[in-house]
Amino acid sequence: MNSPAELKYSATHEWIREDGDTCLIGITDYAQDQLGSLVFVNLPMEGDELTAGEAFCDVESVKAVSDVIAPVSGTVTEVNEELADAPEKLNEDPYGAWICRVENCSFDHELMDAEAYAAFCEKEHE
């Protein structure tokens, strides 16, 4: 599985990209592979307050619905509306298909770097 070096990762398989004062959040390659083809995303809304460790969005495959857990706390300033009509982008390009942009991010949850995350997935897969 691919996990770009410049991102940070949560144990619940979300990624965080620091972009100036804000962060972009998405789901990892490992997550999309485990979930299978996604057919619906229940996106957060602009202004939503995220709390690290709590669900803020859900993604649905044919078989199941899964929560996406906020890896950081903060306020949603922008949502990738494109995903509403094209949830498959999360499968095709997991690190390009960000879900939302968050400001006033506080990193109150432990996150992993790419190397630690790759090892974590390896272990989880066994």
Next chain:
Amino acid sequence: MEKKTVLYDSHVKLGAKIVPFAGYLMPVQYTDILEEHMAVRQKAGLFDVSHMGEIMMEGPDAVANLNHLLTNDYTKMNVGRVRYSPMCYENGGVVDDLLVYKMGEEKYLIVVNASNKDKDYAWMKEHVQGDVTLKDISDEVVQIALQGPASDPILEKLTDLEKLPKKYYTFTENNEVGGISCLVSQTGYTGEFGYELYCSAAEGPRLWDMLLEAGKEAGLIPCGLGARDTLRLEAAMPLYGHEMDENITPLETGLDFAVKMNKEDFIGKAAMVEKGTPSITRVGLKVTGRGIVREHMDVLKDGKVIGHTTSGTYLPYLKGAYAMALVEAGSDELGTTVAVSVRGREIPCEITALPFYKREK
């Protein structure tokens, strides 16, 4: 401890994602449910359905027993035909739904749901009368479903097409498929043209490999239980434990075509007569709002709960979210707008005709 079908090693070799289902370790998908679903609609798919139960009923009183145990009528039936029926409890609730293959005047093969097999066999044993024997042959039989428009060109490479069953719900025995003796029926659980092949357990893995190889060119791929479920839902085929169970009569879930109330007697008839016109009915729902509707969700009309969903997900061929539901009789007019409560959100749906998908013949 889950059992494995004789094809388990083949599934693992093909990289299938394996899950426990009905006491077996079964492939839920090989590559992707959407891809497997589309292969069946447009080319062909191969399913291991060996977990299904097979029970032989033989003897001079076989027909009388079928007519007593099952809601459909087996009095007039030719050898080589297949007939669907629910099997009911005294209260009219469903024990299981099954297929009966007439192999001879006194010989019938009964194919039942994997999850219900032991219960079915015990129920039949307890209720048969007269000169008839029952034998559970499930472990001796491998069942493989080849489904999709390319089924004939694929089988043509391995067998004499002339000998295969020509009509839906018929079967022929002793077909040599790649040298393996198979019973082949024109049946399936996908709403698509195709066959189900039965052979001895020992020959199963070789038959599976030969079919996959023969179908390569035509685009045949192995398909798991995930696609089996989306295909049957798209074709609006009811599934035990969803659209029917021990508390729902076949009449309440719209299976009246397989309930012969004019038949002298059968287990469950008295209860169904007493209940009269069903108070609930099975409907199709097309999700018109945003989201996916799944089973066990409340269906609301004008803010009032009128029933619940029994199956539902995103349907890959129709490219939309659909569900089946049991709702109050009389609130089933096509085009009616209802809502389904999905984790606190009300998603608008429209009552739509069943089946959602019907193949062009």
